[in-house]
Amino acid sequence: MHYHESRLRARYAETDQMGVVYYANYFVWMEVGRVEYCKSAGFRYKDMEAEDDILMVVVEAHCRYVSPARYDDEIIVKTYVEKATVRMIQFGYDLREANSNRLLATGYTKHIFCGRDLKPMRLPPKYQAYFAALKALD
Amino acid sequence: MHYHESRLRARYAETDQMGVVYYANYFVWMEVGRVEYCKSAGFRYKDMEAEDDILMVVVEAHCRYVSPARYDDEIIVKTYVEKATVRMIQFGYDLREANSNRLLATGYTKHIFCGRDLKPMRLPPKYQAYFAALKALD
Amino acid sequence: MHYHESRLRARYAETDQMGVVYYANYFVWMEVGRVEYCKSAGFRYKDMEAEDDILMVVVEAHCRYVSPARYDDEIIVKTYVEKATVRMIQFGYDLREANSNRLLATGYTKHIFCGRDLKPMRLPPKYQAYFAALKALD
Amino acid sequence: MHYHESRLRARYAETDQMGVVYYANYFVWMEVGRVEYCKSAGFRYKDMEAEDDILMVVVEAHCRYVSPARYDDEIIVKTYVEKATVRMIQFGYDLREANSNRLLATGYTKHIFCGRDLKPMRLPPKYQAYFAALKALD
Numbered sequence: 189m190h191y192h193e194s195r196l197r198a199r200y201a202e203t204d205q206m207g208v209v210y211y212a213n214y215f216v217w218m219e220v221g222r223v224e225y226c227k228s229a230g231f232r233y234k235d236m237e238a239e240d241d242i243l244m245v246v247v248e249a250h251c252r253y254v255s256p257a258r259y260d261d262e263i264i265v266k267t268y269v270e271k272a273t274v275r276m277i278q279f280g281y282d283l284r285e286a287n288s289n290r291l292l293a294t295g296y297t298k299h300i301f302c303g304r305d306l307k308p309m310r311l312p313p314k315y316q317a318y319f320a321a322l323k324a325l326d
Numbered sequence: 327m328h329y330h331e332s333r334l335r336a337r338y339a340e341t342d343q344m345g346v347v348y349y350a351n352y353f354v355w356m357e358v359g360r361v362e363y364c365k366s367a368g369f370r371y372k373d374m375e376a377e378d379d380i381l382m383v384v385v386e387a388h389c390r391y392v393s394p395a396r397y398d399d400e401i402i403v404k405t406y407v408e409k410a411t412v413r414m415i416q417f418g419y420d421l422r423e424a425n426s427n428r429l430l431a432t433g434y435t436k437h438i439f440c441g442r443d444l445k446p447m448r449l450p451p452k453y454q455a456y457f458a459a460l461k462a463l464d
Numbered sequence: 465m466h467y468h469e470s471r472l473r474a475r476y477a478e479t480d481q482m483g484v485v486y487y488a489n490y491f492v493w494m495e496v497g498r499v500e501y502c503k504s505a506g507f508r509y510k511d512m513e514a515e516d517d518i519l520m521v522v523v524e525a526h527c528r529y530v531s532p533a534r535y536d537d538e539i540i541v542k543t544y545v546e547k548a549t550v551r552m553i554q555f556g557y558d559l560r561e562a563n564s565n566r567l568l569a570t571g572y573t574k575h576i577f578c579g580r581d582l583k584p585m586r587l588p589p590k591y592q593a594y595f596a597a598l599k600a601l602d
Numbered sequence: 603m604h605y606h607e608s609r610l611r612a613r614y615a616e617t618d619q620m621g622v623v624y625y626a627n628y629f630v631w632m633e634v635g636r637v638e639y640c641k642s643a644g645f646r647y648k649d650m651e652a653e654d655d656i657l658m659v660v661v662e663a664h665c666r667y668v669s670p671a672r673y674d675d676e677i678i679v680k681t682y683v684e685k686a687t688v689r690m691i692q693f694g695y696d697l698r699e700a701n702s703n704r705l706l707a708t709g710y711t712k713h714i715f716c717g718r719d720l721k722p723m724r725l726p727p728k729y730q731a732y733f734a735a736l737k738a739l740d
Contacts, residue, residue, distance in 0.1 A: 197634075199630060199633060199634060199637075200480055200481070200486070200633050200637070201480065201486050201488060201630045201633060203480050203481040204476055204477065204479045204480065204481070205375075205476070205479040205480070205481065205482075205483045205484075205535055206381055206383070206444075206481075207481045208444070208481075210476070210477050211353060211384040211387055211435075212350045212351070212353035212354050212357075212387075212477060213350070215349060215350035215353065216350050216613060216615045219350075219613060219614050219615060220611075220613060223613075223614070223674070232674065233674075234673055234674040237343075243344055245344070245391075245394075246349040246391055247390065247391050248388075248389070248390050248391065249349055249350075249387075249388070249389050249391075250386075250387070250388045250389075251386070251387050251388075252385065252386050253383075253384055253385050253386065253387075256383075256444060259481055259648055260637070260646065260647075260648040297349075306344075306346070306394060335496075337492060337495060337496060337499075338495050338499070338618055338619070338624070339492045339495060339618065339624050339626060341618050341619040342614055342615065342617050342618065342619070343614070343617040343618070343619065343620075343621045343622075343673055344619075345619045346619075348614070348615050350615060354475060354477045357475060357476050357477060358473075358475060361475075361476070361536070370536065371536075372535055372536040397510055397619055398499070398508065398509075398510040481651075482657055482659070482720075484720070487629060487660040487663055487711075488626045488627070488629035488630050488633075488663075489626070491625060491626035491629065492626050495626075513619075519620055521620070521667075521670075522625040522667055523666065523667050524664075524665070524666050524667065525625055525626075525663075525664070525665050525667075526662075526663070526664045526665075527662070527663050527664075528661065528662050529659075529660055529661050529662065529663075532659075532720060573625075582620075582622070582670060
């Protein structure tokens with residue numbers, strides 16, 4: 189399966205008083221992962237929005253927390269496509285602490301393609317090609 | 327079923343360039359909901375941490391996004407307990423826009439009780455009583 | 465001097481591993497303060513953006529931290545206008561812990577009025593009237 | 603003058619509905635800058651906290667916003683020490699968009715050294731040496 193690995197470092201801002209990374213921030217890290225995944229697939233999500241008025245609107249998000257991430261940990265976000273049609277795409281994620289390869293969390297986010305008006309739309313062929321290319325790598 | 331309703335207002339900081347509230351922030355709102363739920367149950371989560379060294383560590387989080395929340399919307403977070411044992415508690419949430427009563431999202435978070443060392447523990451009887459009292463209200 | 469007091473509660477998400485509220489979040493609280501200030505002046509910032517295409521773009525922000533805010537503290541954000549012309553407005557803020565009235569921080573944010581294109585503009589007379597009315601209350 | 607350059611990419615989560623990066627997030631980026639600055643000086647801030655119980659508590663923060671940062675921009679945070687004594691340290695920052703070298707913002711943060719109890723303390727000689735070494739590079 190094709191996947192992309194992003195690296196980032198847990199910020200102080202992302203911790204909470206429990207001394208670990210606050211749970212909502214894992215979803216921000218997943219965003220970092222899928223943006224880079226798109227780049228690895230040949231396009232920038234930024235351009236998809238700005239030039240083609242296609243938004244990937246989140247309709248579902250899930251995370252299972254296995255082991256806490258801590259401040260200054262280097263994090264590897266492994267992103268892959270779990271499902272994709274012309275109307276939706278579901279990304280899967282594994283988050284690991286880089287040094288130890290310890291699993292921190294797994295999760296997924298499901299998105300529908302929408303226009304600027306946030307109405308659902310079919311993904312134009314141009315972008316289908318990008319995702320199709322990835323499948324060929326599977 | 328016993329539940330608690332919290333009210334908050336969507337902040338500018340919580341929006342993103344799509345013009346709606348960024349998806350990870352719904353999990354912050356769920357936190358607001360469960361903290362107030364605990365208060366309505368007779369104890370402060372803050373004290374549970376500070377005085378009794380019991381942490382509610384998130385092990386799973388899920389959100390289904392139905393309709394976008396927008397800047398300055400008044401949000402009602404309805405929180406209830408879906409499941410509870412001496413080792414874990416699962417909160418459920420409905421998020422609505424207050425004026426229209428439009429459903430924005432539903433979700434849940436699952437937590438285990440841990441000590442300061444983040445090791446799982448059984449919830450002491452004192453706190454079991456709080457949750458039991460709530461059940462009696464079901 | 466006219467001012468507005470907003471109340472909010474420090475969220476777990478807003479703390480960091482130092483056990484206090486992360487410093488950048490005070491600027492989010494200032495935003496809550498100035499939005500409510502505008503409402504107290506008779507208009508919603510939301511409408512100013514959506515209906516009149518006027519944005520208040522931050523050009524400067526400052527905070528002096530006096531005493532740490534902690535999780536679940538009730539915070540009073542006192543907001544007032546320090547300076548205002550047809551081109552800019554500067555808000556001042558005092559942040560206090562509600563129970564003790566302990567001063568947490570003071571700060572200011574300076575904004576210019578801009579159109580959707582983020583180009584500076586003069587504030588239209590309609591909105592000047594709102595701010596003028598406030599001055600009359602001084 | 604010794605300085606350190608950090609690179610990061612503006613996240614979707616960091617934008618707001620104005621279509622630019624929300625102003626409070628520049629302070630998070632400054633944090634990224636000063637953490638890396640410390641590493642370039644030979645120590646990890648994380649260890650200073652965890653092993654030596656020394657916290658750098660923010661007492662003042664300032665930012666002047668020159669030009670908006672946008673989603674997916676690569677940002678260079680240039681960090682340097684403006685002032686340092688055994689009791690406080692003030693970092694200065696220049697933030698630029700990497701491709702164009704366009705100045706986004708300048709700012710500073712002032713910190714005092716504190717123990718775990720958040721009481722001010724003198725910086726131990728071990729850490730003075732780190733900062734002194736940097737000065738020798740000026």
